[in-house]
Amino acid sequence: MSHVSVPKTYKLFIGGAFPRSESGRVYEVTTPKGVFLANAAQASRKDARDAVVAARAAVSGWAGATAYNRGQVLYRVAEVLEGRRAQFEDEIVRQEGVSASAARAQVDEAIDRWVWYAGWTDKYTQVGGNANPVSGPYFNLSVPEPTGVVAVVAPQDSSLLGLVSAIAPALVPGNTVVVIASEAYPLSAITLAEVLATSDLPKGVVNVLTGSAAEMAPWLAAHADVNALDLVGASALDWVDLEIEAAQTLKRVLPPEEGPDAAAPALARITAFTELKTVWHTKSLL
Amino acid sequence: MTIENAVRPAERAVQLLGDDLTETTLKRYLEGLPGVDAVGLEQRAAGLGSRSIKTTSKAWALDKIIELIDLTTLEGADTPGKVRSLVAKALVPDASDLSTPRVAAVCVYGDMVPYAVEALGSAHAAGTDQGINVAAVATAFPSGRASLAVKLADTADAVAAGADEIDMVIDRGAFLSGRYGLVFDQIVAVKEACRRADGTYAHLKVILETGELNTYDNVRRASWLSILAGGDFIKTSTGKVAPAATLPVTLLMLEVVRDWHLLTGEKVGVKPAGGIRSSKDAIKYLVTVAETAGEEWLQPHLFRFGASSLLNDVLLQRQKLSTGHYSGADYVTID
Numbered sequence: 001m002s003h004v005s006v007p008k009t010y011k012l013f014i015g016g017a018f019p020r021s022e023s024g025r026v027y028e029v030t031t032p033k034g035v036f037l038a039n040a041a042q043a044s045r046k047d048a049r050d051a052v053v054a055a056r057a058a059v060s061g062w063a064g065a066t067a068y069n070r071g072q073v074l075y076r077v078a079e080v081l082e083g084r085r086a087q088f089e090d091e092i093v094r095q096e097g098v099s100a101s102a103a104r105a106q107v108d109e110a111i112d113r114w115v116w117y118a119g120w121t122d123k124y125t126q127v128g129g130n131a132n133p134v135s136g137p138y139f140n141l142s143v144p145e146p147t148g149v150v151a152v153v154a155p156q157d158s159s160l161l162g163l164v165s166a167i168a169p170a171l172v173p174g175n176t177v178v179v180i181a182s183e184a185y186p187l188s189a190i191t192l193a194e195v196l197a198t199s200d201l202p203k204g205v206v207n208v209l210t211g212s213a214a215e216m217a218p219w220l221a222a223h224a225d226v227n228a229l230d231l232v233g234a235s236a237l238d239w240v241d242l243e244i245e246a247a248q249t250l251k252r253v254l255p256p257e258e259g260p261d262a263a264a265p266a267l268a269r270i271t272a273f274t275e276l277k278t279v280w281h282t283k284s285l286l
Numbered sequence: 287m288t289i290e291n292a293v294r295p296a297e298r299a300v301q302l303l304g305d306d307l308t309e310t311t312l313k314r315y316l317e318g319l320p321g322v323d324a325v326g327l328e329q330r331a332a333g334l335g336s337r338s339i340k341t342t343s344k345a346w347a348l349d350k351i352i353e354l355i356d357l358t359t360l361e362g363a364d365t366p367g368k369v370r371s372l373v374a375k376a377l378v379p380d381a382s383d384l385s386t387p388r389v390a391a392v393c394v395y396g397d398m399v400p401y402a403v404e405a406l407g408s409a410h411a412a413g414t415d416q417g418i419n420v421a422a423v424a425t426a427f428p429s430g431r432a433s434l435a436v437k438l439a440d441t442a443d444a445v446a447a448g449a450d451e452i453d454m455v456i457d458r459g460a461f462l463s464g465r466y467g468l469v470f471d472q473i474v475a476v477k478e479a480c481r482r483a484d485g486t487y488a489h490l491k492v493i494l495e496t497g498e499l500n501t502y503d504n505v506r507r508a509s510w511l512s513i514l515a516g517g518d519f520i521k522t523s524t525g526k527v528a529p530a531a532t533l534p535v536t537l538l539m540l541e542v543v544r545d546w547h548l549l550t551g552e553k554v555g556v557k558p559a560g561g562i563r564s565s566k567d568a569i570k571y572l573v574t575v576a577e578t579a580g581e582e583w584l585q586p587h588l589f590r591f592g593a594s595s596l597l598n599d600v601l602l603q604r605q606k607l608s609t610g611h612y613s614g615a616d617y618v619t620i621d
Contacts, residue, residue, distance in 0.1 A: 049612055056614070224605075225614025245611075 010040045010186065012047055012210060013193035015054030016203020022046050027211065029187060032097035040186045042211035045219040048178065051207035052225055055149045055176040058204030063146045063174030067122035073200045074118035074171060080199040081111050087191060088160055095159050095185040110164040113265050117168040120270055124172060128271045132278070139281045144274035146174035147252055148227035151220035153213050155233040155262050159185035163192060165263035166232050167206060169270045175228070178207045180217060182233065186210035213237060221245040228252035228273045232263045293467045294474040298550070299514040309467030316466055316510055322502035322538060331534040334577055335570040344569070348604050349387050351568045352379060355597055356421055356557065356590045358393040359621075360428075360525065366401040369394055373405035375619055376418055380601045382617065383608060389597065390586035391419035391451060395427070396444035403448040411450060413486065421451035421491070425476055428495075428524035430455035434472060441479040444488075451489040452480050453521060453592075456508065458498045466511055473515035489587075491519035491557055496535045497527040505535055509542040519555035525592060530560025533570055540578040547579070556583070559592025565603045568596055594621060 010029075011018040025042035062070070081088070085107045092103035128144040150170040155162025159182060167177050181189030193208045209216060214237055221229055221242040229246045231239050235256035246253050254272055257263055293299075293307055303311050339347055357376045359368060372392055380386040388409075394402050402420045403410055411417035422444035426432035432440075441452055454476045460468045473492055480488040492512035496505050512520050520539055523530040536558040543554045556579070562568055568591060575583050583589050598618045605613035 052612070219612065222611035223614070224612060224617055 007038065010038050010190045010210070012041050012043055012051075013190065013197070013206070013208040014047065014051045014204075015057075015207065016197060018190075018193070018197075019047075021211070022050070025211075029095070029184075031094055037094055038187060040190070040210045043180075043209040043216060044211075045216060047209055048180075048216045048219050049223075051178040051209060052149060052151075052220070052223055054204035055178050055207055056225055058176045058202055059146070059148050059174075061202050062171075062176055062205045063148075065174070067125070070172070070174060071118050071121035074121065074168070075115065077196060077199045077201060078111050078114040078118060080195045081107075081114060081192075084191070084195060085111075088188060091187045091191060092159050095187055106158075106161050110161045113161070114164055114168050116265055117172050117270070120169075120172050120267070124267065124270050124274075127267060128274065129276075134280075137283050139283060140278065141281065142276050142278045144173060144271060145277050147273050147275050148175060149225065150175045150177050150228040150230060150273050151217075151223070151226045152177055152179040152230040153217055153232065153234040153237070154179050154181050154189070155257075156182045156184065156213070156236065158182065158262075159188035160192065162233065162263060163189050165265065166230055169265075170228075170230065170273050171205065172270045173274050175273050176205045176207075178209065178220060178226070180213045180220075180233075181208055181210050183211065183213060217242055218245060221251075222248065224249050226251060228254075230254045230273075231256050293470050296470070296474045296477075296514060296516045298516060298552075299470070301550075302514065309465075309470075312466050312470060312511075312514075313464070316507040319503075319506055319510060322506055324502050327502060327538055328534045331532075331537045331574065334537070334574045335533055337570075337573050339569050339573070344603075345607055347569050347572055348565060348600050348607070350572060350584060351565065351591065351600050352389060352597065353387045354584070354586055354589055354591050355389040355600075356391045356393040356559070356592045357389045357597060358525070358559070358592055358594045359398075360393070360395060360423060364395060364398055366398070369398045369401045370405045371619075372621070373402055373418075375597070375621065377406070377409055379597060380604065380618070383604065386601070386604065388418055390590055391421045393421040393423065393451075393453065393592060396422045396424055396440055396447070396449070398422075399444050399447040399449045410448070412448070413450065419450040419489075420448060421453055421489075422447075422449035423453045423455075423493075423524075424449075425454040425472075427453070427455055427493075428526040430457050431459075434475060437472065438475060438479045441476050445480055445482060449488055451491060451519075452476070453491045453493055455493045455495060455524060456512065458495055461508060461511075462499070462504070466507075469508075470511060470515045473512060473517060477516040489518045490516065491521045491555070492517035493521045493524055493559075494539075495524055495527055496522050496532075497529045502534070502538055505538055506542060509539050510546075513542065513546050513554050517554065519557050519590070521557040521559055521590075521592065523558075523560040523592075525560030528561075531558035531562055531592075533574060536571060537574050537578060540575060540583075543583075544579045553583075553588055555588045555590065557590040557592055559590075562591055562593050563595050563599060565596075565600045568593075568600065 023044040026039040089103040132140040424441040425437035
């Protein structure tokens with residue numbers, strides 16, 4: 001009997017589930033030469049709103065997990081990524097129109113970066129925190145803590161590596177993420193969501209929206225329940241306006257980056273989305 | 287076995303069922319009510335819940351919801367301080383927007399009534415149309431498992447302390463075993479205990495606890511029973527039993543209230559309570575009220591939401607409408 005191929009419906013990833021856009025819209029994803037690849041969900045501002053609700057609900061659990069546990073979960077994501085690399089390579093080749101070896105290199109780099117960031121979960125506090133010198137009989141400690149919900153506009157010219165480079169550092173300290181994937185290359189983002197959904201990451205910690213960043217980013221930038229905004233992939237948008245909107249609700253903001261080194265792995269990307277808490281503690285009860 | 291003991295005379299029941307009011311006539315009447323088409327009821331409720339309410343209608347609905355809320359705290363851990371902060375929220379729901387309307391009432395346990403009255407001060411309605419009412423749950427809320435004497439003392443105590451409204455629970459055990467006369471008598475007696483020294487009455491809301499009544503037929507019977515016994519409001523739930531208020535149950539109770547109005551011209555109120563947490567849900571209830579009993583029921587003396595967390599969600603939606611961007615929990619009070 002001949003096999004009838006079953007094409008995948010690419011949907012959103014919100015709160016651990018894969019819903020269609022509430023708007024019912026989809027848009028065509030094509031190869032660089034214009035050949036039809038798939039329909040992807042075109043998320044609306046209400047999907048973005050729902051994603052923020054899911055992300056907010058997930059903050060306490062993810063930020064409250066031990067650093068060791070977060071590291072384990074993120075490392076497991078890398079393990080599952082490794083197991084599905086053939087699918088990622090295939091999608092990268094079809095979406096970006098690059099060679100198989102270039103796709104393989106991109107997946108390698110994505111997994112390497114994920115593992116690199118996973119290792120930071122129980123280390124960034126030592127590097128980013130401090131025991132402050134004081135002239136008194138007490139300790140004074142500054143500790144970085146996650147800021148909360150981070151909205152990310154993922155790099156638009158990369159299907160997997162850019163996305164990984166943008167969301168992994170935000171997850172390290174315990175933030176939850178709402179990410180707008182590359183509009184032209186959304187398929188890898190949804191496949192990554194399938195990896196995240198099956199690797200012990202609590203629901204709502206990462207929420208993936210596909211569609212127009214120009215449509216959704218202003219709503220996320222102005223959303224009062226979003227704590228930080230990573231505009232790394234927003235260079236083609238009116239990102240100055242987005243920064244102004246974000247300032248109205250005192251968000252932490254990272255500016256757009258372009259080129260092959262965009263969102264290069266750095267400790268600064270982790271600490272950018274932390275708040276420094278300073279506490280004093282008695283040295284002893286004399 | 288027929289039960290021939292006479293039940294206490296209640297004006298409405300006497301007018302409808304005649305002077306020789308006995309448990310048998312009451313039982314015959316209630317069990318003679320037509321059965322509820324459960325599938326049709328749920329479908330109708332689902333249909334009413336699918337209306338799309340936007341822009342100006344939504345803004346109107348949000349303000350209306352706030353005006354209809356009984357802002358409630360019914361926890362064992364309640365303190366006078368908790369009640370005072372509840373009252374503060376009732377008076378100024380959103381400090382960032384003073385055009386926000388006030389809620390209809392605050393709903394507390396009986397022993398907290400003096401603190402609520404004191405905190406309201408001149409904003410306490412106390413029988414007038416202006417201001418905020420104090421509602422007290424009474425009659426061994428939420429189980430209702432106490433002797434009648436205790437229930438009446440509970441009620442009289444709350445009324446004496448200044449409660450404008452009494453939320454009583456019916457004896458579900460007695461109702462489910464068919465002792466309608468007992469339930470009827472208790473409602474009549476509690477209504478009498480709502481009488482103030484000056485002869486006026488505190489508003490009586492009768493809680494059916496629909497989550498324990500098992501069938502829609504029972505909800506319909508209990509609704510009729512409560513109205514016949516003199517209830518000013520019929521209320522779905524205590525909020526302590528799941529399921530609490532649902533749209534089909536509220537629709538059914540609204541239908542009884544509508545039928546009572548057609549029969550006698552008298553208007554009885556309905557209060558869904560428990561489980562209504564989002565503005566979206568609350569708007570479905572407004573639609574159901576307007577389509578079933580009529581728009582004139584969308585007034586605080588005929589319809590209420592028993593809710594605590596609903597108010598914050600409505601405020602967030604209101605802020606979204608006024609500022610144009612989504613708001614967050616950091617911009618409303620923590621209750």
